[in-house]
Amino acid sequence: xxxxxxxxxxxxxxxxxxxxxxxxxxxxxxxxxxxxxxxxxxxxxxxxxxxxxxxxxxxxxxxxxxxxxxxxxxxxxxxxxxxxxxxxxxxxxxxxxxxxxxxxxxxxxxxxxxxxxxxxxxxxxxxxxxxxxxxxxxxxxxxxxxxxxxxxxxxxxxxxxxxxxxxxxxxxxxxxxxxxxxxxxxxxxxxxxxxxxxxxxxxxxxxxxxxxx
Amino acid sequence: xxxxxxxxxxxxxxxxxxxxxxxxxxxxxxxxxxxxxxxxxxxxxxxxxxxxxxxxxxxxxxxxxxxxxxxxxxxxxxxxxxxxxxxxxxxxxxxxxxxxxxxxxxxxxxxxxxxxxxxxxxxxxxxxxxxxxxxxxxxxxxxxxxxxxxxxxxxxxxxxxxxxxxxxxxxxxxxxxxxxxxxxxxxxxxxxxxxxxxxxxxxxxxxxxxxxxxxxxxxxxxxxxxxxxxxxx
Numbered sequence: 001x002x003x004x005x006x007x008x009x010x011x012x013x014x015x016x017x018x019x020x021x022x023x024x025x026x027x028x029x030x031x032x033x034x035x036x037x038x039x040x041x042x043x044x045x046x047x048x049x050x051x052x053x054x055x056x057x058x059x060x061x062x063x064x065x066x067x068x069x070x071x072x073x074x075x076x077x078x079x080x081x082x083x084x085x086x087x088x089x090x091x092x093x094x095x096x097x098x099x100x101x102x103x104x105x106x107x108x109x110x111x112x113x114x115x116x117x118x119x120x121x122x123x124x125x126x127x128x129x130x131x132x133x134x135x136x137x138x139x140x141x142x143x144x145x146x147x148x149x150x151x152x153x154x155x156x157x158x159x160x161x162x163x164x165x166x167x168x169x170x171x172x173x174x175x176x177x178x179x180x181x182x183x184x185x186x187x188x189x190x191x192x193x194x195x196x197x198x199x200x201x202x203x204x205x206x207x208x209x210x211x212x213x
Numbered sequence: 214x215x216x217x218x219x220x221x222x223x224x225x226x227x228x229x230x231x232x233x234x235x236x237x238x239x240x241x242x243x244x245x246x247x248x249x250x251x252x253x254x255x256x257x258x259x260x261x262x263x264x265x266x267x268x269x270x271x272x273x274x275x276x277x278x279x280x281x282x283x284x285x286x287x288x289x290x291x292x293x294x295x296x297x298x299x300x301x302x303x304x305x306x307x308x309x310x311x312x313x314x315x316x317x318x319x320x321x322x323x324x325x326x327x328x329x330x331x332x333x334x335x336x337x338x339x340x341x342x343x344x345x346x347x348x349x350x351x352x353x354x355x356x357x358x359x360x361x362x363x364x365x366x367x368x369x370x371x372x373x374x375x376x377x378x379x380x381x382x383x384x385x386x387x388x389x390x391x392x393x394x395x396x397x398x399x400x401x402x403x404x405x406x407x408x409x410x411x412x413x414x415x416x417x418x419x420x421x422x423x424x425x426x427x428x429x430x431x432x433x434x435x436x437x438x439x440x441x442x443x444x445x446x
Contacts, residue, residue, distance in 0.1 A: 050316060051240040051243065051389050052386050052389050053386050066385065067436070067437035067438060067439050067440075068243050068384050068385040068387040069243070069386050070241060070243050073441075074242070074440065074441030074442045076439070085386060086388070087320075087388050087389065087390070087391065087392040087420070088266075088316075088320035088389050088393060089320040089321055089392075089393045091320070092317030092321065093321075095317060096317055096335065096336065096337060120342075125305070127293040127300075127301055127304055128292075128293070128311075128313050129290070129291045129292055129294075129313070130314075130315050130316070131315075132290070132315070132317060134315040134318075135315050135316060135318070135337045138336045138337055138339070139317075139336075139337075165341065165342050166340055166341045167341065168339075169339060169340035
């Protein structure tokens, strides 16, 4: 059997499909930002940005950039009608206090039980930077990861135990990848869905871990 | 009579001393008090500890303060950016100390300092390298790490409007760390783009009440520059 990986856009669509009307959501820097472009028309989702924004809108038209109004990646954004500004301690209180429904993050590695590594590869000489990653990982009602299943060397980024420095312990509920969507549970991985034509046994071989059907 | 309006940046910064901990507002370039940082470079204070979310963008502002060799230590959440080459060079050369703090812990440590809290237990960072050596506690089945308050000698804040009592409003997401830093420092110095008469600022919209502000300097408005991402440099 042959199978096709989900493209970046298809992966963003897959994540967007699980975001419900009325959800308060934080989309991490990089791939997760794309999810905003695929939310179903007609639903209202309120986007949070760590630097003190609720109701964040899309990028402004060229020439209308205002660099007092930026997202977590420091790129210019807009504010939707109904949006609000607040200071940093309130913004992270919103996060840590469990008021956000969903947070979508990128990752270097996720363990079968939901440990997350996404802030440092621990390389000697690398300059460490954590930003809001550790706060986001443990704060939202649900933390989802969005990433390619395999790294550039073909190794699974879903692992028995993270070898990179941890961002949070047992904090990831779901992993959306280009090959499959998996749930992390205290008992290990559980299959939510996979791309057409990919056999369950082949997915388990790629990941190197058992996956409950 | 209370009059917190300062005639110049140099006058407002006269409280700064060598070795001070200086809280600098801003997230990337949004809300960075660039004029006050330029004034701090001119002031000449050395051996400073700087608290900011980042560690400078490009070659101006905080990056220029670092390049001038005035900063002994930086406490921040995200030093590494597309345009943080000044910090990167100093760090690799061992010429600056870095204390890396998760962003929400940074904000809450500042808030705790300003609110008279002796520290707090937070779930953020539990089980990670950034919690090593710190006290932890299980509360209602969840693990928490103890974090200490982070007070400053001086805070440099960019605000939008202010009055002679020191009341401040902010502009858009440039508010970011301003309100908690204003509370956390012994001397808070804010720039504003507009001075209002007492009573002119709608009391419902004042974000930082004047009790937390020592001096205000009115400066010309300059559009905030892009910074912190690829393509901004």
